[in-house]
Amino acid sequence: xxxxxxxxxxxxxxxxxxxxxxxxxxxxxxxxxxxxxxxxxxxxxxxxxxxxxxxxxxxxxxxxxxxxxxxxxxxxxxxxxxxxxxxxxxxxxxxxxxxxxxxxxxxxxxxxxxxxx
Amino acid sequence: xxxxxxxxxxxxxxxxxxxxxxxxxxxxxxxxxxxxxxxxxxxxxxxxxxxxxxxxxxxxxxxxxxxxxxxxxxxxxxxxxxxxxxxxxxxxxxxxxxxxxxxxxxx
Numbered sequence: 443x444x445x446x447x448x449x450x451x452x453x454x455x456x457x458x459x460x461x462x463x464x465x466x467x468x469x470x471x472x473x474x475x476x477x478x479x480x481x482x483x484x485x486x487x488x489x490x491x492x493x494x495x496x497x498x499x500x501x502x503x504x505x506x507x508x509x510x511x512x513x514x515x516x517x518x519x520x521x522x523x524x525x526x527x528x529x530x531x532x533x534x535x536x537x538x539x540x541x542x543x544x545x546x547x548x549x550x551x552x553x554x555x556x557x558x559x
Numbered sequence: 560x561x562x563x564x565x566x567x568x569x570x571x572x573x574x575x576x577x578x579x580x581x582x583x584x585x586x587x588x589x590x591x592x593x594x595x596x597x598x599x600x601x602x603x604x605x606x607x608x609x610x611x612x613x614x615x616x617x618x619x620x621x622x623x624x625x626x627x628x629x630x631x632x633x634x635x636x637x638x639x640x641x642x643x644x645x646x647x648x649x650x651x652x653x654x655x656x657x658x659x660x661x662x663x664x665x666x
Contacts, residue, residue: 477655479602479657486643486645486657486658486659486660487594487596487602487645487647487657487660488657489654489655489656489657492654492655501654503654504560537601537602539602543590543607543608544590544649544655545590545592545604545607545608545647545649546592546594546602546604546647547604547607547613549601549602549603550601551600551601552601
């Protein structure tokens with residue numbers, strides 16, 4: 443079945459880096475654009491980044507631009523989010539999601555990132 | 560930046576109808592999508608492109624749009640519908656935008 447599984451979350455000090463991964467299965471990963479979306483504790487959903495199906499075009503929310511990098515390896519069916527210079531406000535559950543028609547039709551279960559000061 | 564406004568909460572008795580609104584400037588020209596998020600779980604797409612339902616979503620979930628407001632309607636509400644609901648659009652200046660979220664409580 444169609445599935446997305448995130449990993450790589452954890453507790454990290456402010457200013458440090460972390461890389462999240464999202465492994466896809468059950469569909470042709472290389473045919474779909476992919477998102478990262480996050481949810482800080484007790485708050486709503488915030489879009490973070492999008493990468494095109496071929497990895498060429500990338501888009502970021504202003505809140506992470508210049509600090510986060512989205513990438514993908516279609517040979518490994520895996521999406522990544524490299525997060526640098528982490529801040530306390532980056533503490534959240536990070537979800538990967540499949541894009542179809544400018545919305546998200548499949549979501550992973552999420553991985554938790556906690557930035558400690 | 561583009562903002563989508565939802566009521567913080569909606570309460571409804573079982574078997575009744577819940578209506579969740581989503582307001583935004585010129586939303587009539589945008590395609591609106593809706594997600595359900597049960598506590599501790601990932602979001603699930605329940606309506607896309609204003610009023611279409613993904614396979615597996617009950618017909619009790621429907622979407623509509625009028626003027627500057629989109630509405631998600633849940634008919635014959637069940638206890639399992641208790642969740643947070645988010646609208647979402649794509650905006651050329653803000654990219655992907657989620658609404659503020661509405662908590663649906665089944666009385």
